[in-house]
Amino acid sequence: MSKIVVIDPGHGGKDPGACANGLKEKDIVLKISKYAKDYLEDGYEGVKVYLTRSTDVFLELSERAKFANNKKADLFVSNHINAGGGTGFESYVYTTINGGTTEKMRSAVHNEVMTVYKGFRDRGKKKANLAVVRETAMEAMLLEHLFIDTKKDADFLKLDDNLKAIAKAEANGIAKALGLKPKTVKKEAPKKEAPKKDIPKKDGKLSKVQVGAFADPKNAEKLAAELKKKGYKPFITKE
Ligand SMILES: [Zn+2]
Incomplete structure (x- = not known):
């Protein structure tokens, strides 16, 4: 049985998310999410990835959760960019999570993604009552990739190669969380x-x-x- 992953690019359409330094949150998280889907499906066996949106459209938070529930996903990962003048990376699971599978999966993804953010603060593995992690029936997490309104963070997010590196690490973390096997390269001797x-x-x-x-x-x-x-x-x- 294939594992099903739903990746959720936050915001979209009329809701741009946080905007600063010439960047819009909705655009960056869409790119990261699309790259992560490709890295997962191209690099690993037995996984199907659905995006809650693959274009610039608006979705309610409850629609995102319902989408993942309907797909009977094994894991839900929501991508966001932080704002408010801080710096670095942090991740969220639902308030009542206390250890267990969700915490293990979150740690796997958090630790892999953090390897890309060398020189940035690890703001920690946090908990919050966020709609998308509350209303999803499966293991769920939300990632806040750096701060759009901090120049150092925004400069990092401006480079497409960095977004690809973030997505690749996120894909590797998800693969670890779900125990996926890397695809074997056909031409290898x-x-x-x-x-x-x-x-x-x-x-x-x-x-x-x-x-x-x-x-x-x-x-x-x-x-x-x-x-x-x-x-x-x-x-x-x-x-
Ligand atoms: Zn956001």
């Missing part, structure tokens, strides 16, 4: 096989290289043992 030292010719015959000739067979065995350790397949012939 099998690792278990010993290196091949025989070079096949075009006609299928092997070219062989003699590495020693000894009067004392013990010396031949010694060299054969050394070659074996190095991954060769030596054999001794007597002529």
Whole structure:
């Protein structure tokens, strides 16, 4: 069974969220959320990601929660940008959460995302009575990615590469939270096989290289043992 994740880009449409330094919260969280969906679905097996909105439209908070409940999601993650003159990253779960699965999942996501915010404050793992974490039936969290009205934070959020890094960390955190397996890269060479030292010719015959000739067979065995350790397949012939 695939895991279902709902990622919720906050605000949208007539509600821009916080605006400062030439940025609008609704635009940044939409980008982060879209990138996170791609990273999760491209990088991990057995996961389906739905976004509450994938365009610039307005949704009520209760509609976002209802959307996740209807999808029977395993995890709900809402993306926001903070405002009010602070700096750094913080995350929220519902007020009554006390340890348990939700707290473990939140920690997994919080810790992964925080790796991208080097040089910014970790404002902590917090609790609040927020509608989207209260009304969702599954594990739910809300992330506040830096402060839009603090220049240092806003400058970081202005770079698309940084938004991608945030999204990738968020995807990795969600994968950890849900125990998802990374997709295996198809073209990767099998690792278990010993290196091949025989070079096949075009006609299928092997070219062989003699590495020693000894009067004392013990010396031949010694060299054969050394070659074996190095991954060769030596054999001794007597002529
Ligand atoms: Zn917000």
